[in-house]
Amino acid sequence: MKRNGTTSAGTTRWRCPSPGCGASRTIGHASGGAGLEAFLKWLLSKRTQGETGMDPRTFRRRTKWCWDLWPPVPLVDEIHHxxxxxxxxxxxxxxxxxxxxxxxxxxxxxxxxxxxxxxxxxxxxxxxxxxxxxxxxxxxxxxxxxxxxxx
Incomplete structure (x- = not known):
């Protein structure tokens, strides 16, 4: 797969160099679980982003996707007045x-x-x-x- 610009949503468009083979897909984070773990460890601590052991901008870039996660909405079967x-x-x-x-x-x-x-x-x-x-x-x-x- 080769890079071929971006989609209207801003994600990288990939194309197959073979004729007639086209696709747009997102290449996932190889260290997604580790990134989430580092993010949660920082979030639940009293440390600043500079105290994470990496440059604060690098930390923000690597954990940017974590802010896009929404917690699941619970099903409420309890009847409230x-x-x-x-x-x-x-x-x-x-x-x-x-x-x-x-x-x-x-x-x-x-x-x-x-x-x-x-x-x-x-x-x-x-x-x-x-x-x-x-x-x-x-x-x-x-x-x-x-x-x-x-x-």
């Missing part, structure tokens, strides 16, 4: 749809906008509560009627 839902707008054309019960986050979903589909994805992982407290934002009421019919 009151659930507060709202959207937290980010400056990157994204919103984090969040559900809170008893002062703890019980679910979240990242979407482009507050749409009924985004809210339905959040609600699909949460057991229907007795009461939902919301601001009545876009798509939320429609998703409530669809996902939690008895509400």
């Amino acid at each position: 009151v659930v507060h839902v709202d959207g937290i707008h980010l400056h990157r054309q994204a919103v984090v749809l969040i559900a809170i019960a008893d002062g703890h986050v019980i679910g979240w979903h990242v979407a482009r906008r507050e749409t009924s589909a985004g809210w339905a994805n959040l609600m699909a992982r949460i057991a229907p509560p007795d009461v939902v407290v919301c601001d009545g934002g876009g798509g939320l009421l429609k998703a409530l009627r669809i996902a939690w019919r008895g509400l």
